[in-house]
Amino acid sequence: MPAEIQAPPNLFREALVRSGYFKLRTKLAAHGLEMPDADLYRPLFSPWDGEPSFEKDYRLVKDHTLCSRDRCYILKMTLRQALISQGDVFECGVFRGGTALLEAIAVDASSSRKVERRLHLFDSFPFVGLQVSKICWAHIDVDIYQSVRDCIQYIYPKLIPGGMMIFDDYGFPSCPGARRAVDAAFASLPEVPLCLPTGQCLLIKCAV
Ligand SMILES: C[S@@+](CC[C@H](N)C(=O)[O-])C[C@H]1O[C@@H](n2cnc3c(N)ncnc32)[C@H](O)[C@@H]1O
Numbered sequence: 001m002p003a004e005i006q007a008p009p010n011l012f013r014e015a016l017v018r019s020g021y022f023k024l025r026t027k028l029a030a031h032g033l034e035m036p037d038a039d040l041y042r043p044l045f046s047p048w049d050g051e052p053s054f055e056k057d058y059r060l061v062k063d064h065t066l067c068s069r070d071r072c073y074i075l076k077m078t079l080r081q082a083l084i085s086q087g088d089v090f091e092c093g094v095f096r097g098g099t100a101l102l103e104a105i106a107v108d109a110s111s112s113r114k115v116e117r118r119l120h121l122f123d124s125f126p127f128v129g130l131q132v133s134k135i136c137w138a139h140i141d142v143d144i145y146q147s148v149r150d151c152i153q154y155i156y157p158k159l160i161p162g163g164m165m166i167f168d169d170y171g172f173p174s175c176p177g178a179r180r181a182v183d184a185a186f187a188s189l190p191e192v193p194l195c196l197p198t199g200q201c202l203l204i205k206c207a208v
Contacts, residue, residue: 006066006068007068007199013042016042017042022041022042022043023038023039025041025043026038026041026043037051046070047073048069048070048072048073049069054072054073054076057072057076057102057105057106058072058073058102060101060102060105061098061099061101061102062098063098064096064097064098064101065095065096065097065098065099065102066095066096066098067098067099067141067168068198070197070198071168071198071199071200072098072099072102074166074196074198074200074202075099075102075103075139075166076102076106078137078164078166078202079103079106079107079137080106080110081164082136082137082162082163082164083106083107083110083115083117083136083137085136085160085162085163086115086117086134086136086160087117087134087135087136087137087159087160087163088117088118088119088120088132088134088135088136089103089107089117089118089119089120089135089136089137089138090119090120090121090122090135090137090138090139090155091103091119091120091121091122091138091139091141092122092123092138092139092140092141092142092147092151092155093122093123093139093140093141093142093143093147093168094121094122094123095123095141097121099139099141100119100121103119103139104119107119117136118132120132127150127154132158133158134158134160135155135158135159135160135163136159136160136163136164137163137164137165137166138151138155138159138163138164138165138166139165139166139168140152140155140165140166140167140168141167141168141169142169142178143169143175143177143178144175144177144178145177145178145180145181146177146181148167148169148177148178148181148182149181149184149185152165152181152182152185153185156185156189156205159205160205161205161206161207162204162205162207163204163205164202164203164204164205165202165203165205166200166201166202166203167182167193167200167201167203168199168200169199170182170193170195170199170200170201171195171196171198171199171200171201172199179201182201182203186203190206190208191203191204191205191206
């Protein structure tokens, strides 16, 4: 999503965090039971707000990405699962490289599993000469109808069963074409696009 129309920070929520309101609320709601990560209930468990291993990665990428913390968290966690399977990883829409770096860190961390794979990164140049047969995960962050449609046409047939596509712009009013492209493409396919509260859309390829 273009930088100038990113969602504004939720100042009211930030003020509640700082005041200790959520800590107290969590303690009361848990009826005195010990809550792991009690600080991260704001009001629901929000690991993107400080879970240590995510925080370490996010600090490296945050100045280079338009994607918010929660969206980066969805990327990291879905990719972690996808990397159990074979197949290459794609990102379409790299811009300054923030989410691409996040993906590179995850792919690198999984490389000891001895699965041969590549991370393919695209930003506004033709898809030429690619020899890719299997894709396990793809991040589509290209804003506009035609680009999202082209990405689906190339990636979907190569996506393995259980493989995932994450569409960044699906729920943003600034990118109506992104949602239109996803809904049109999957209207006649078995997969159901799942709109997330982050504004992203998760698509998991069916096994049939
Ligand atoms: C919102 S930005 C990507 C943000 C990035 N993922 C980040 O971490 O901040 C969208 C990018 O998509 C690229 N783009 C648009 N259409 C494209 C296409 N057909 N193929 C590849 N990239 C495209 C644009 O050049 C732009 O850099």
